[in-house]
Amino acid sequence: MAPNPSRRRESSRRAILTAAFDLLQEVGYAKLTIEGIAVRAGVGKQTIYRWWPSKGVVIFDAFLMLNEGGAGEAVLLPDTGDLHADLTAVLRATVAELNDPRYDQPLRALATEITHDPELAAAYAERLDKPMRHAKRHRLHSAQQAGQLAVDLDLDVAVDIIWGPVLNRWLQRSGPLTIEYADSVVTAALNGLHPRPRNDRVGRTVDGRAV
Amino acid sequence: MAPNPSRRRESSRRAILTAAFDLLQEVGYAKLTIEGIAVRAGVGKQTIYRWWPSKGVVIFDAFLMLNEGGAGEAVLLPDTGDLHADLTAVLRATVAELNDPRYDQPLRALATEITHDPELAAAYAERLDKPMRHAKRHRLHSAQQAGQLAVDLDLDVAVDIIWGPVLNRWLQRSGPLTIEYADSVVTAALNGLHPRPRNDRVGRTVDGRAV
Amino acid sequence: MAPNPSRRRESSRRAILTAAFDLLQEVGYAKLTIEGIAVRAGVGKQTIYRWWPSKGVVIFDAFLMLNEGGAGEAVLLPDTGDLHADLTAVLRATVAELNDPRYDQPLRALATEITHDPELAAAYAERLDKPMRHAKRHRLHSAQQAGQLAVDLDLDVAVDIIWGPVLNRWLQRSGPLTIEYADSVVTAALNGLHPRPRNDRVGRTVDGRAV
């Protein structure tokens, strides 16, 4: 009854995922149809329905395929010792990617599907978000060891506070998603909203020493 | 050519918006159809197409209608002088609303539509988010005046740092959306990720004095 | 629930039936599809499914439409008094129609549908066959009155004996369907298979008198 994966044609799989991603860019999420994907991929509709349970999973797998290349090595965030600079660089890159028209539509489509499909959200968390979040937490952990972050800080919350605002501004278009915004978020997040006493800025540090 | 608003039947308008909101709860976003709304509202399809340009705008207007009751008075966040406590209370309320099954599906639908429709996003920012954001900024401004927030803080960024993580965790289901999480976010956001020097916790204050 | 016939668009109805009949000629029964009819008729598929329960009924209605023109006047077979001549002429015409390439495929399609659908067979008997059979029986009755047919003859059986062989040869292609065959059938049917005693041929008669 269930299809036999050993007989699966890899070329069709790749064609479908590529077609899905490309069509997302070209026609947008609302006009993405299984029929369109099948035609673009030169594939029968049944071949899509045989292997994917929903359009959302196709989109998800399309992203998975993109990340297949660097699959082996774990993601690593830069660690120069200067946390503020490193986070700024990474968040600027995030902003650049979100602003990249090639990824805009596909990413929004993925976000939408996750919003409405808990199962897909779990898969996303496990397969796509987890490695990235692990890298983020790793960088923060290293800073924590160096005394640059509060010892009792929940690193997951820290990650959310840094990246959450950017993602939200992008999704809701609640304002321009600029480099300046990214910088502001990093600074505000690190220093906190409360005022700092005189000379209490935790400045750039190298090897744990302030510079 | 354009319909004459003076002839618009208010009862139909309300029936349509109510039907849309109710159906969102019952069948979810994916299965919400114009046809279904029309039938539920006891209205011809044309009556919907005549007054709304897209399904997203209907959903949006349905939310607008909900907020119509308290339209006159501006939203106000509690201001006891204790910023941490006030923010905690408000964020806990936000979490509760997002976890309310009555609002879950409709809110996700609205978020989805905003994600894919810039025009709708602008309308959302103006009509629904603006009053709320204004209230948030107002409360933060008051705290800033009381010396509880950094004087150079961009209050919009501050709002994003506090509410962004919660919205994101809800949308992406990247983790359980609990009261504890809300509390952690408030604490971490206010104090910052950096460690605070000894005795530098900006504690609860009343009338600007630490308690 | 059921569609309201008063709102039915006559132009669509005619376009569908015409398209069905034409396509039957052109592509044959096996390749006749609802989808093809809809495209050819410039009509949505749903418009076909709304008004017809099956492909067979569409074909049937297409034939009904052909006969709509001469609907008012009842069919009449020639009655010169010479039964043999009249039947020969009529059966030759039948043969010609069955051999007409314009009607071949459509008629076979109709025959096939009737074979497999009793309800359709009843409709065929009532709407298409009945007037024709009535005319045939009428002619035979007139001959019976003139003493040219056995008084105890079941006219329905008589009709079957004359037209059955021709229809069968056409359907099963059990042999060439020629004018000669038609003539043989008429002669054999009228005279019977048994030998006639000398001078007993019931020859051509005019006004009941043998000629």
Added chain:
Amino acid sequence: MAPNPSRRRESSRRAILTAAFDLLQEVGYAKLTIEGIAVRAGVGKQTIYRWWPSKGVVIFDAFLMLNEGGAGEAVLLPDTGDLHADLTAVLRATVAELNDPRYDQPLRALATEITHDPELAAAYAERLDKPMRHAKRHRLHSAQQAGQLAVDLDLDVAVDIIWGPVLNRWLQRSGPLTIEYADSVVTAALNGLHPRPRNDRVGRTVDGRAV
């Protein structure tokens, strides 16, 4: 290229033809599919496509298989000398077979395929109809020799006049297919439609003598 018949697996062949015939009874002609036959027969689809060019030929072969048992001996109609009685008996048997629910659907399917496929019609004429028609003609010939049939009678036409009406009534359901109908057809066909002169009934004969 062409498959080698010597390697053909007889068990598969029989399973396929049996499955086809059984499925015809059970689901009817319209729902008979190659895929269904293959599954029912426990056979790969390719095994059907390898040996049969079309569904119609499979059906045809299924009938051939049924007749395989009595293949060697030629079919023989009863010949008691009483033509009327013999024909009546045979036609009654024909009626019974056509009314047999086990054969109804399969026979209609075969008739349909023949109607639309001239090649199949030829095969049917040669392999299935020919022996039967030969037997019928043989019986009539014997009667002709005995002076019970007109000497100039075309026996093929005679066969058609006797069996055509029955087949037609069955295919078109133009009326109840009863024993009485069969009897009427035989009587009318033998005596002809014209009235017979006094004492001219060609009665039962034994050895050519009237009884």
Added chain:
DNA sequence: CACTAACCGAGACGGTACGTCAGGTCTTTGC
């Protein structure tokens, strides 16, 4: 007796059509 070519069951594949559903437009009709 081993080899090898072919048939076999199985089932994935690119397709076509199915019958249904909804989108958005246009027409009719009843209040």
Added chain:
DNA sequence: GCAAAGACCTGACGTACCGTCTCGGTTAGTG
């Protein structure tokens, strides 16, 4: 005289089969 009702064309849905194709595994006949 508008708006409900709903028929219409369009097009995508998800399913069923089509006829072709590959895949291992028998199963003959050959060398």
